[in-house]
Amino acid sequence: MTGEPVTLPVTLRVNGAERPVAAVAPWTTLLTVLRDELGLTGAKRGCNQGVCGACTVMIDGEPVRSCLSLALNCTGRDIVTVEGLAPAGALAPVQQALAEGNAVQCGFCTPGILISAHALLRRNAPLSVDEVRAGLSGNLCRCSGYKKIVEAIVRASEARP
Amino acid sequence: MTPRDTAATGVGASLPRLDAREKVTGRAQYIADMVRPDMLHAAIHASPLAHARIRGYDTRAAEAVPGVACVLTGGDFPDGRMGAFIKDEPAIAQGKVRYPGEPVAVVAAEDEETARRAAALIRVEYEDLPVAATPEDAMAPDAPLIHEGLADYFKVFPAICGGNVASETELSEGDVDGAWAECDVIVEGEFETPAQAHLSIEPVGALAEVDAEGRVTLWSANQSVFRVQANVCEALQLPMSKLRCLTPKVGAGFGNKMEPHVQPLVVQLALKTGRPVRLILNRTEDFETVRARHPFKIRCRTGAKKDGTLVARELSAVLDCGAYGDDSPGVLGYSLLMSRGPYRIPHCRASGKLVYTNRMRFGAFRGFGNPQVTFATESQIDEIADRLGMDPLDLRLKNRMEPGDRWFGGGEVASNGLVECIEKAKAASGWEQGRALPAPPGKRRALGVAACAHISGLLATGAIVRLLEDGSVVLNTGAVDIGQGSDTVLTQMCASALRVPADRVAIASPDTDGSPYNWGTTASRVTYTTGRSVVAAADKVAEQIKRHASEIFECAVEDLELRDGGRVGIKGVPDKELSFFEVSGRAHWAAGGPIVGTDTWVYNRPSVDPKRAVAKGLPFPQIGVYSFGCMIAAVEIDETTGKADVAEVWSAMDVGKAINPGSVEGQIEGGFVQGMGFALTEEMVFDGPRLVNPSMMDYKAPTSLDAPFGIHSIIVEAAEPGGPFGAKGIGEIGLVPVPAAIANAVATAAGTRLRRLPLTPERVLDTMLEDGDED
Secondary structure (H helix, E strand, O other), X not given: OOOOOOOEEEEEEEOOEEEEEEEEOOOOEHHHHHHHHOOOXXXXXXXXXXXXXXXXXXXXXXXXXXXXXXXXXXXXXXXXXXXXXXXXXXXXXXXXXXXXXXXXXXXXXXXXXXXXXXXXXXXXXXXXXXXXXXXXXXXXXXXXXXXXXXXXXXXXHHOOO | OOOOOHHHHOOOOOOOOOOHHHHHOOOOOEHHHOOOOOOEEEEEEEOOOOOEEEXXXXXXXXXXXXXXXXXXXXXXXXXXXXXXXXXXXXXXXXOEEOOOOXXXXXXXXXXXXXXXXXXXXXXXXXXXXXXXXXXXXXXXXXXXXXXXXXXXXXXXXXXXXXOOEEEXXXXXXXXXXXXXXXXXXXXXXXXXXXXXXXXXXXXXXEEEEEOOOOOEEEEEOOOOHHHXXXXXXXXXXXXXXXXXXXXXXXXXXXXOOOOOOOHHHHHHHHHHHOOOEEEEOOHHHHHHHOOEEXXXXXXXXXXXXXXXXXXEEEEEEEEEEEOOOOOHHHHHHHHHHOOOOOEOOOEEEEEEEEEEOOOOOEEOOOOXXXXXXXXXXXXXXXXXXXXXXXXXXXXXXXXXXXXXXXXXXXXXXXXXXHHHHXXXXXXXXXXXXOOEEOOOOOEEEEEEEEEEEEEEEOOEEEEEEEEOOOOOEEEEOXXXXXXXXXXXXXXXXXXXXXXXXXXXXXXXXXXXXXXXXXXOOOOOOHHHHHHHHHHHHHHHHHHHHHHHHHHHHOOOHHHEEEEOOOEEEEOOOOOOEEEHHHHHHHHHHOOOOOOEEEEEEEOOOOOEOOOOEEEEOOOOOOOEXXXXXXXXXXXXXXXXXXXXXXXXXXXXXXXXXXXXXXXXXXXXXXXXXXXXHHHHOOOOOEEOOEEOOOOOOOOOOOOOOOOOOOEEEEEEXXXXXXXXXXXXXXXXXXXXXXXXXXXXXXXXXXXXXXXXXXXXXXXXXXXXXXXXXOO
């Protein structure tokens, strides 16, 4: 191999804070930057192919696979990870609902599920079981059979104003 | 619920997981989230070939990549061998490769990208060997030998082996050959099940660090820190005292993380470099190089009298072992032990062969061979019912084991909730209204049933319960919570035994230095075996608390009782009581010494009674206690596409006692969906020895849209004598009957029976169009 790979400095807005990163290669994904550079390990690498959904984060209000998003494309955008769903020490209602509803087993898919759920819940209307099932269809869970996750998200949607 | 209320948090409460908050905030640390100072990152170079002799390595290009710290190949490893039953597996390929994906070299570098780039530059010179891709190939007279040294390998049981056959097992009772003449109806068939991927969403990984004295600390995704320690030390020929194994959070296991994966590789890299080394497999590697559920080919024959009395069964199975033994001899033995099912069948013979092939190793997977065998046997129960014009549930009830009946082989069965499981599933599903259900045009709907049993048990376990100075408690068991919730359940048991709220009990993370031995989170065993130790150790703490109180109150120990909230008092005298704080303070500072209760035990009830049964080559002489279950599934078939969907399912499972009902339901629901994947969509497809769908894109595990929302968990509690609070395990049994229940529903709806999993749309459509049995 010859020469150093080309890298660029970048600043990302993550969970409301401006986060500078000194050197990002053009092919580096948002997931890698979040986990390895910013120490935000909530988003998980399950497949790195955009299938399992464990790496899901919000970009400008939309749930996105961070393993398929290039970090350099994310400048100037608003990124929210599972760590940013609630202030430190607090839980968002959907986090509370999953925790109390026995909807968390191994927990590896949970951060991605929470982001997808968060996107569904922005509608501020009670969600049906089938709406939640459809909304989670891009997040694989191998432990739960999905039922308690769906129940918890439906409950969280009903508790909203 | 108030968290300080003992009853609201103890046994029987659906207490939220102790680590739920950590997990929903993204703070839970899994192996890939762990970083150590000055840590190197590793990558494997995997064999592209299925079977070849290694002639040489060229690692120069890899070593020249800037940032590469170390490249290791076979010669850099001690030639120890590991294996749960047959010590046949080196830490890294030695001399030859036996499956595509086998690690041949390993690289450590400053970052993962560099390690992977360097690993790709390693050149290995191979000499091709003939390949045996399937058990049939491997048993052919001219088959290449996959393990030339098989006869000399150390084995932990009297294995019957030779050629490419790693293990042969047979179990029989009664006079099977003579019994067929007594039968009015005999059904016979061949059943086939594919390799299933565990597909934990967390890929496997490990991190090792060496201290200045050369002692290694190893974290990894695992199901037993003690099995990790044993395997690594066997492979690398280290004294066990030189390796400490710890666990981060584990992103599920299902059997995949019970035996070794990359742990020996990172330990050797850490020893060679003196730096911490972390290796996380990517998804493709995780598919190709770890392990999967055994493909089974089963020949089964069952006979009954006209009145439905089951008379005889003969079952023979051929299991693809893959390249290394791993847990496979146990899977074979256990599957045969389960082949009679929960019925009285006086004449039974089950035999099987486990055959080495040049495919990835197969090993433990939730159910441990039982789902495959139950698919065959429960399909045949339905076939007999159909032939006799009987209701399949009535046939099952007629032949069920009665109290006092022994298990196949002669093992004692203490608790048996099967009848209640059947009755409750039957009532809840509306079975009485008929198995064929109304369906819209173009669809067919039917109910299908399967009954089953499973064990919880096996091997050694312990617990240490300590009373801290302030009267709170630390529980230490060494059992790894892989996400199923055992930390919570064991804490609830400890809390109830000491009558303190659960938040007064901390549970220690497993540590081979500090925890009592625990064979592992496998065999549905933690609730039952570890729970027993927790209760016994807590009882010893209670005894010591009472002894202190008896000295203070100058009364007899027998006159004392524990009271809710962590107090001990004189029975019948409400104001004569002490807090655990007062007792533990006295023990720490004045008299008796700190209060610690310990318990260890090993499951030792024999599975085979030689007066009843003949067993040859059985790897597990002492299995465990029995759980029972009954599942009814409502399945809909699309007549145009052949696609089968489960609309609703009723899963009644006998757990002895639900320590945490919410978690029990979680096991039933999750087990069902994983079993549904096995039944309908999941298949690791091989082209010869090579896996052709090692990605989540091409391997079809159920999503939230595939899984029915109507999964009805029905908890049955037939208390197990000796079980902690009467509890038995629930980890696996909920998966065991799924393929059979779905296949029986499909058979009713389609009008013909499929005997090969998965029941894909093509196969279902073909069988409906042919309107005749497959095969």
